[in-house]
Amino acid sequence: MSYYMLVISYLQLLLNTVSKHVYLVSYFLQLIFRKIQLEKNSNFVNLLYRLIMTEPFYIATQIILLFGTLFLIIFLIYSVIEKEKNAIKKTIPLITIFAVLLLITSFGLMPKWIEINIVVLFLTGFSVIVIPFGNKPISYKTPSTQFDERDIMFSRAELKDGADKFENYYQRKPENKPKDNLFRKEPGLLSPDSKFYNPLYFNAAAATFSTVDLLQPFVKGEQAKQSANINISEVSNFIKKWTIKLGAVDVGFTLLQPHHIYSHTGRGKDYGKEVNLNHKFAIAFTVEMNHESFSYSPKGPVIMESAQQYLNAGTIAIQVAQFIRNLGFDARAHIDANYNLICAIVAQDAGLGTIGRMGLLLTPKLGPRVRIGVITTNMDVEINKNHIDSTTIQFCEICKKCAVNCPANAILFDSGKKEGNWQPWKINHEKCFTYWCKVGSDCGRCITVCPYAHPNNFIHNIIRWMIKQNSINRWLAVKLDDYFYGKKPSVLSVKNWMGL
Ligand code: SF4
């Protein structure tokens, strides 16, 4: 706590200095203006013009340093709010250097050749940042084969040794048995024997998952006998706006395709049955997972937040599905432990983001720090254009921060380009799940460290914009993220979480 108080005092002192400086500069300019005014009796525009003509590098250096200092102060304020200790430590010396240079310049003590260098450096850097290049569209291929839900880790974790399902599964997939034996040796998700067990956090998460279970009977239901006479564009727009009002960050619509849907059910009473989903459209949406909770990953707060957003996404999906049924069309909500489809692929095709190296959807505003909810229906909706963002994929090619920080080495360092086409990255799910069973939570370290996962605010959106502009910016963004947040960011201490 005292650390943050210290930073706040520094900020106060700094703002004081900068405001004094602004006053000093304006006073200085006024003096020059007055002097020129006495000489020439010109108007303001002429005076400014003359000043720029006579002292262009002095004025430009002042503006560059002043805006640079203010930008860094804003960054420092955001870092304090985001509790990013490393960024705070790195920004304070930078602000001090900028503020000192600003004072030196304003007193006319900066040699002219340095002023010229500052201006040339700034103009070159600015041009490189804003000019778009290296953003060619890429050829991207999503595998068209269907995936069997019985192969996902949650389904395999539910198999009980000695039971028919267990024997049948490993007869069909003997290659998975040695890998699965590894996670079976670990205590398990939310287990009291797991490494990061905390009775409060883990039982709170378990309570939230139990609440999600209460929603299961409502994923399907009877539709109204009469279909309402509705306008496709109007209802699509209404669903979009209402879903956002209910708490979603973004919403998209897509045609439901065979490769979205699991071939067989892997969980619940329909285990082993072929999935029979005859809907034509899918509505996908994202909800935000709290930034601070993820700073504690892989400890308790992360699984609490993860469970909470499964609940929020599930509630919204059930409301929207029921709304569509009230209009007289069939609809199904896909919620935690009861999905008929692969959410990330559906959401990507609905235009909500692009699948990144960690195998999760990277969204434009929050990166992977989202949960996805899906509703499928036979009601006509206006579909969105699928947009694979090549700049996201190119950024993942050079970034690799999730792979560097994964405690289970489950994320690969390979290229996403295979046999001439780009494809969604896949992670080693067995290694990842084994780690979850060891620590007791769903880890999320990869999500926390991803440069796209920073909060959706002015500062981080500048970097997101830069990444889209050109390939040099993408390289620069990786370096800046490593510099300010650390190549291997440290896990925040849970001590003061929620003011506990
Ligand atoms: S959740 Fe954790 S273990 Fe799994 S891939 Fe991400 S960082 Fe690795």
Ligand code: SF4
């Ligand atoms: S951490 Fe880097 S490489 Fe991994 S998904 Fe995020 S942007 Fe891509």
